[in-house]
Amino acid sequence: MKQGSYPTAGAIAQTVRHESTSLNGVREFFASAGIVAYATERSGMANIAARTTLAPTTARRISTFLDMVTPAVGGLVMQPAGVQALQLEIGPMTACGRLREAADAKNQSPVGRQRVVLECLDVSSDERWEWMGILSYDHSFRLKSGQFTTSRPRVTFHVRSGPHPTQAQILVEIRHADDHDVVTGWMGALLPASERWSFLPFALLNDRHEEIRAVVAALGGTNARVANPQLQRRGTRTSAGEITEFTRNMQDARYTTLMQGLESLLDRADAVDDAILGAFDLYAWSGSTKSPVAARLRLKQLNRDPLTVTWGAAREQRTASGLPLASGVQLDADGWEAMTPVGWDEDRKMQHLRGVWHQILSSVATATARQAA
16 A cells, blocks of 8 residues: 555455454444444445545554454563573562563663554553553554555553562463564563563463363363364374374364363373364353353464463353343353353453463462472
8 A cells, every 4th residue: 555545445345345354343443433333244344334434544544453353362471581690689679570660661662673662551450460561563454455554553461470580471462463472572672682581472381281171170160161172293192003093193183072071172182182182162150150151262272372362252141031041051052052142342351361361370380389299
């Protein structure tokens, strides 16, 4: 797209019709522009876009919304990279404090090729975290008409001290595919190399089944159910004589299943596929005991990617007319279908994901300590 030009209504409508475009992002874009859109299907949203003339400044912001991903969270761990040099006993004495000091010094200064800028630095809006920041960065988007447009989406992160003063835990709220990498790159450029800090994506161990047991127990207890696993080849296989040729050459296996217990998935991975569990859907109750909500999440850690938790859906124990279901509902396939979807907004979904990430960090720390004992 040339300097001074902007996406036309036809180009926007063509992009909205494409199945890869985020409909939730389209709705948020219309809302930010003051447009009331009642359409629920892709074709209806595209027709609205085709008939709407947007101001150039509004149209240029569209790339912030059209490729939004399903809300998710991931994390980083700040810790020493090797032996650190002696430091004077002045200023922050923790990794969390040092990171905030460096971030404050870099406030409003662009970093890197994407011109990443810290727009906000404040106490975290979530009481489980100490402080938070909001970054904006250059983001290019190719419309289906072939035009390119650039906008500056924002990504929010939260920071708190880790188990040791030399560690800090960082949570990243993911709404675009690049968000996690943007935060990682920006933090890596904050501190001088002489201080020897590293920012590592949070991930479970390579042989992670014990940690997965701890995570599922923390999130849902004995009532948690899982489904739709994705298995990946282990780094170290058992001897060739103990497994079939197919299993020996299997790299990745995806299964479509109904809800079941976690142990059945792990048994399949260990005894049949000689693999590790890389991703799965988790169903667990959330909220108060008087009005519980069943939530579906997707936990994923494939190859060398970090662990992420992606929003799925939520349902409550009510009929479509709003009346409570006649009897207690079990968390299984039939119970899930009997319940009614809950229309949480994006902020409520992210709040739930932050709570899930907090539980994951606590459960993994407990599992690691138990294994080390």
